[in-house]
Structure formats: structure tokens, C-alpha cells
Amino acid sequence: MQIKIYKPSNSKVKFRDIFKDMWFDLKNSRDLAWRLSVREFKGQYRQSLLGAFWAFITPLMSALVWIFLNATGAVKISDTGIPYPAYVFTGTMLWSILTESVNMPLKITTGAKGMLGKINFPKESLLVSGFYNVALNSLIKIVLIIIGVLALGVTPNFQLFFLPIAIIGIILFGFTIGLLVTPIGMLYTDVGRALPMFMQLLMYLSPVVYTIKDDEILSKIINLNPTTALITTGRSSLTGLPFENMSYFMIMIPIMLMLLLIGWFFYRFSIPIFVERSSG
């Protein structure tokens, strides 16, 4: 028979037990996670005429704005190696996958506030369901990117096989960062407000819509920025440009996996505190 013991949150528990529980709950959460995603998906599209169109309209629009700015000469962008429209299109699309991943853990947890205070279910299902949502939207975007890239006259080469890894890297990075700030974000709404602003800033420090090669300090900052590695790796897989920050990207993945585990652990721990403070 299953035994559950609830104790004050600061009581000493063996790490091994916690990880065993985490694993157990993760396994048990798959059904519910799937159901939550289906619910989200159906709910989203039943009351909408354009449906999945909304998944990619924002990055598409911002790509168009930059293409326009560049074409009219309003902003001058240094050579990108491939036709600029393809460059900016891949950039904004990949970036939107990243922002969606960053926002997802907080969004899905605060969205489930009502449920969290009423029913005890494996909290992992929220995260897994959030991951499903991101993965599905990303899939739609990837198909669109590939079509777009081909239409813009760029032919992907064998590097395209690396794309899944690049996308997983982007989602992993975004999800981990999002998960790490979620416990605080659940208590204070400031986090949810600051995130998009922060991501906006980060976007201009990454080669999403332009590259900077002549300013030494700025290009150094851009190269140090982890999101640069994510975007360039993704873009290179798509367009056949040479991989620039491959080693950075490869080092980042195990680090992110570790941080994800820590984030997950912290997340589980923080949920009761959130429930207590929000719907006591």
C-alpha cells in the first residue's frame, strides 16, 4: 500500500528518497500531462478561426518588419552570409521557440493555480504538459521554417540532421531558465512581467535579426551570450552556414540538464508554499 508522509518543509529528508519520489511522480504524470495538453490544445483552437496560425504569426511579423527595415535602408545590416530574409526569418522563428520555452513553466503553473489548491496530483504533469505544448508549437514552426527557407532560395545541406538536437537544446535552455525562476514568479508577479522585457533585451544581444562584426566589445558580448550559441547552431543546421559556437552549445547541454534537475527539485518543493500563500 502506498504510504505518504507530510512533514514541515524544512524537515530533513534523504535526497535519495526525494529523487525516488520525483522519478515515481514523473512516471505517473504522463497520462495527466497528455490530457492537460489535449485540453489546452482543443480549448485553444475550438474558439478560434485561424487556429494554429497564431502559433507563428508573431515571429513572422517581426521578421517582416526587419526585412522591410533592411530593404528600405532604414537600418544597415552587415553581411549575413545568406539572403537577409532567410537570416531574419530563421532567427525570429528560433527565438520564438526559446521565448515560449522560457515562459511556459511559469505560465502553466500559475494557470493551474485553481487546481493546485484543490486536488493533489503529480505536479510534474504540469511541466510535462508544458513541454508537450512547446514541442508541438515548435514542430509547427520548424515545418514552416523549412518551407520558408526553401522558398527564400537557401538549400539546407546534411547539417539539417543536427536540427532536432539544436531545437531540443533551445527548448531545454529556455525551459530550464523558466523553471528556475518559476518558484519566485509564482509568489511575485514581477517575475512574469520582467521576463518578456528581459528576453527582448537578450534578443538584441543575440544574432537574431542582425550580426555585429565590426564593434569588438559588442561582438564579444554577443559571443559570450549563451543564446547566441543556441540561435546560430539552429540557423546553421537549417541553412548550411558553418557552425560557429558548436563547442559552447555542446558544453551547455549537460549543464542545462543538471540545472533542470535542480529546478525541478526546487519546483516541487515550492508548490505547497505557493498554494499556501495564494489560496490559503
Add this chain to the structure above:
Amino acid sequence: MEENEVLVKVENVSKKFCKDLKKSLKYGFQDLFGAFSSKETEAELRPDEFWAVRNISFTVKRGECLGLIGHNGAGKSTLLKMINGLINPDEGSIEMRGRIGALIELGTGFNPILSGRENIYNNGAILGFSKKEIDGQLENIIDFAELRSFIDMPVQNYSSGMKVRLGFAVAAQMQPDILIIDEVLAVGDLGFVLKCFKTIDTIIPNTAVIFVSHSMPMISRICSKIILMEKGRAEVQGNQVAKAIDRYYTKFANNGSNVVFSDNSVKLIKAEITQTRDEINGLKQLHWGDDLSLNFCFENINLEQTPEFLISISDKEQRPLALFENYKRTDDIKITKNEISFNVVHNEIRLSKGVYSINIALIKASNKEPIFRVNSILEFQIIHEDDVWPPFLLNAKYGNDLCSEITKI
């Protein structure tokens, strides 16, 4: 399945809450990070904090039902949330054995724009059912909810009662070892509430139930153990359910009599219960089987004819229990120009142990028009050693009759 298996064990559980949201969030933030240092002594209250639940201990075995009663804000729901693992206690520990079913809110996870059928799956998944299990039970659920013709309609067009029906129908499929019920059955029509209780009755024998309700009839019907909570503490705890319920009712001590109607032709001067045994805190006490004797005195302002008197007894929930006979012609109640005064006696009252109140209404004998009506004009308590819930304890004589003799008649 063993009998007498302890499924719920709660030991010295306490929980503090904060009255101020800003501070509450700050403490939450501290708890997030402070927990890993584990230096803080949790027993201390920080500014603006109070104990929402304090030192509660109990066990519930399989087949038992524990009732939790108390004022709003006495800590019942907080305690349930801890038992359900939604929040952690600040002190003490809770041990739960077996599958837990919680009816804290019905229909959790419903998405209003999806159909009832789809939401059965949503709600079911949150309650821990796999898709296969729901597939198997789908028809049962729809039938139980009696919503077959609306099952493909979006839930946002359901009435609140219909949502509760659907939610309960899904929840009823659970086969929990521990069932937690928090006042969820208040909505829904009578037929459905009865159906719910029938279902709960079938679940109880194999389950440890924890039941929170403000409906004392339900508590007394289901529960074998009880805790009366007051400001987070257990004020009364044990097997004497009726005693705790009495205590609960005395918390809402005399709300005072209230004149409900008056056409200003009479004015109440005095009403009293005579021949009582004792009086505690202004509450007159009688023993079971005593005579109940009442005196009323009204000032007559402009009545010419003797009115009829409707004197009734209500219980603490204001449910009418009994009505006194009207006076007979031979009683010859007279009124004077200034005064209406009379007494009425009921011999050997058989009301069971508890607190009751008396209401009186005066109506015109000719056309039954109301003249004056006052509720809870008097209160009294019946003392008896047996705790029974039904309002009457009838005296009875038992003898040995053979079956054959009875059937002859």
C-alpha cells in the same frame, strides 16, 4: 483488507497563516530559501502570523468516518489541505496509507468551452484515472450524472448544479482507501444529494472518511468520530458526536428573539418557561419527560376577539419540529381590554437531548389573518444521558411476543 487498519494518522499538526499579503509573500520567499538551512525554530510566530491549525492529532481507521465541524475560519479546510498534501504542516506529521480521494471541489480541471464528454476525461485524469479506466466507465458516469442529452454541449452552458453532477459522477468512480469530503454536496437538487449520499454510504465501509460540513444532520448521519474546531484547536474530540454537535450549537447561543410580524394590535410583555430544573447561562433546562409549561403575557392594544395561538418548537437549525394544539372551546381563554395572558402545558416532553426554541404567532380566529409573530421567543435545553440525533426520543415498552402471535393479527 484488514479491519481496524489505521489509514490516517495525524500527530500534533500545526499550521500558521499570515494576515497580511505582502508579509505573507515575504515569508513564503523566506521559506523557499530558508528551508535548506533548517536553523529556524518553526514554533515561533512571525509578525502578523497566527495559528490557523494548532496541535491537532487524530487517527482514522478503515470504516470510520471523522467529522470536522466548527465556525467558518476555524481551520477545518486548512487541516484538510494538509491532510491532502496540498500544503505542508509547520509542525507535526501526517501519515496517509492508500489511495486518497478528495472531494474538495467537484469538476476540477473542467475547461468551460469543451464538451461534457471531453471534460469527463479532463477531470478524470486529474483525479488519477487513466484514459482506459475512463473509457470503461464513461457510460456509467454519463448515466449517473443523468446528463446524457447534454453530454456533448460545452460545459460553460451547464448550470452550476449540472457541473456538480458531472463532477461527482466522475469522482464517484474512485475507489479510495481514504476519502476527504469538504462541503461539496451543498449544490445540486435534493434528488442528487440523496444519490450522492447513497454512493458515499457504499464507499464508507471500506474507507477512512474525513468529512467537513456545516450540516449537522449529515454529520450525525455519517460520522462515528468528531472534532469540533475553534480557532485552530480541537475543542471537543471523540466518539460522542451528538455532544460535539450540541456544543457547536451552543456557540451560536441565543441570537435573541425577533419579531417577524406585527400589526401593532398587541405587544409582548413577557414570556417564560416555568417549572424548570436549572438555568445555565440564561438557558433553562428541563429533563426528558418533564412537563413543559409556558407563560405568555401580551399587552392588548386594540384586539376585541381572542386570537388563536400558534406555538411551535424549532431546533437549533430553525427547522420546525412540533406545533402545540390550539386551545379548545372549553379552555375558555379570555382577553381583557389591557391584557392577553395565558399559560400552556405540554405533559412529559419527549424531545431528545438538545437545545430548542419556541416561536409564537397570533392570528385572528375569524379569518386567520396574522396579528403578531415572534421567532425564538424562548429557548430551553433538554437533558438526557443518551446522545441521539433525531429530535424525538419516544418512550417505549418492550415485551416478548412470538412471531406466530403477531402474524395472526
